[in-house]
Amino acid sequence: MPQVSIKAVEMPASPIRKLTPYADRAKAEGKQVYHLNIGQPDIETPQGMLDAIRSVDFKVWAYTPSEGTASYRTKLAGYYNKLGYSIEPSDILVTNGGSEAIMIAMQACANPGEEIIIPEPFYANYNSFAHSAGVTVKPILSYIDNGFALPPIAAFEEIITEKTRAIAICSPNNPTGYLYSRQELEALRDLCIKHDLFLLVDEAYREFCYDGHEFVSPMHLEGLEQHTVILDTVSKRYSACGARLGCLITKNHDLWQAALKYAQARLSPPAVAQIAAEAAVDTPQHYFDAVKQEYNARRDTLVAGLNQIPGVYCPNPGGAFYVLARLPIDDADRFCQWMLEHFSYENQTVMMAPASGFYSTPDAGKNQIRMAYVLNISDLKKALTCIEKGLAAYPGRQ
């Protein structure tokens, strides 16, 4: 019998899914499970985007250009330029979700065996894409006690080698919610210029910044034009995760051309999604205002609720829709499984993502969990009660 490749066997499995069998069993036992484990928003997709799907009028559902349709790229460039990015439609490569943008960027920046530095905790699939590309992720610890701010530049300098090709960040951050400041981005700019590194920035959560904090992209900084690669998606911005439409943006022509070859190999991004996402660029501001207000209220509820539980610490993140909290427990993997397997309060329980899956350093974040606030406030409050009661009953409490 033929054997699966060792590389495939060693491909990291998704950490947010490893508890799914326990959640399924809990549901089969009749428990209500609040899902705080995955970033699937419950927010409605903008009406204009849904209407665009329902209005497609082609007779042949044809390939689009590999780099995306001209009309979508033009409209999309307008969206970015309103944010002050100064890009051309030709700087955009439309991708199969933000996932493909990340994958292509890694392949275009680094050869197998070369390195990309990423502050941890980080979005777990970065590991999967790096494994697939044969690229090594070099993590740098960030810390819950300063809200997961950018590690000091000296820490980057320490692990930069001749194999380092890029630094990757996500801002606002998944899984921490941390929003990088202008000062932090400027420090990264100087570092990338000094060492000739690409700066990959995953901006999937750009629209979700709170408390009046300014969103800053390397596209707003001067001198980094040839280093910057923006990775984006419509998934979170328009609550359109199922569209599978993202993009890679770079003003580095060589990088764009290299990325295009990967895009040409898979022929085309999805056609209907591009039509819908083009319409979505016209989404009225009041949609975003309402969504932000909702997320903001949820964050406030969740952060305040967590911090009033004895022994729990949760920083107040500046963006995205995640929090990363420290719990008074021995092991978050064990606790999250226990919550599904052995606990319920009024026949309810909570599914959370143990933070270990977002760290590469062994044992880092062992008592931390990530929660996505993708439930309404009433459900969030019930989930908080479950967590409080669960922590009180958990045998591994510390």
Add this chain to the structure above:
Amino acid sequence: MPQVSIKAVEMPASPIRKLTPYADRAKAEGKQVYHLNIGQPDIETPQGMLDAIRSVDFKVWAYTPSEGTASYRTKLAGYYNKLGYSIEPSDILVTNGGSEAIMIAMQACANPGEEIIIPEPFYANYNSFAHSAGVTVKPILSYIDNGFALPPIAAFEEIITEKTRAIAICSPNNPTGYLYSRQELEALRDLCIKHDLFLLVDEAYREFCYDGHEFVSPMHLEGLEQHTVILDTVSKRYSACGARLGCLITKNHDLWQAALKYAQARLSPPAVAQIAAEAAVDTPQHYFDAVKQEYNARRDTLVAGLNQIPGVYCPNPGGAFYVLARLPIDDADRFCQWMLEHFSYENQTVMMAPASGFYSTPDAGKNQIRMAYVLNISDLKKALTCIEKGLAAYPGRQ
């Protein structure tokens, strides 16, 4: 300035696109260009599929499961079982187009540095996916004089090494149109069992078999259940290339699980496409009958038309919608470019794909071209006239 990875620089560019600048210039000069270079059918997508897009009624355009929705996989299993495949929905992994199915299959079967044998000429993007996966393609020449039949098993035996992990074929074939026979598949079965190799079969053109020829899949053969990986797409079957929906099918559980990890990393295949493709399974038989009749008539027109041009030889392929013809010329790359750059007849010319891009062996197929019969018969006849006049005038005629 940071440098693009060497691997990206060495990523093969798409051979069917390299003449696009010449075609664009020809059009800018006012020439009409008949596009026989790319497999984008002009056939209308089934009405039921288009209606399904226009009827989506979700409020949140959400991720689907990474392996595809349960309802689509169930319906799709029904389509295959009607063809006699005996598969379960759980054997299906839904992908971002057939492209992703090929990419994932290569990664799951072979480690970087290992080998996959593919009869050539073959679909050029196999090279791109193999390059991306770090896998080496070992080509085996097939020949125009026997219509590109499977090379003798002895030729496979000769190049099988301890690094060989799989054999890949496409049936009916792109670029040759060749339809592999039951005897050929049985010979491959025995070979794969003998050497513990996976058999990857790209069946994108399954619905297009002519002259009453039987379509045979390894799924119809016994003893190959653990070796077979079917790669499929809705692109050609329903003229829905822009849906970007394919699938990988295998009864090898380990392989399916390994493939799932790659699928989980990119989260989800497109949601609307799955809804539409589920509806497409109910496409009435008369749709396929009409499409096949149209392609059959086109093939007959093109093959007969080519063979009556002095010095041209074109086998009569059993399936797909491509022909690969030999022309009385020095170099097909040069000829195809010349047709766009320096030739017109009644202000018309033809864009074709030089076959060199479909061969790995240097200089193989140097006087061959691939044509996709994706134009109506009237346009095909005009294209044939252009080719005949062009060959008469071409300075590199031999």
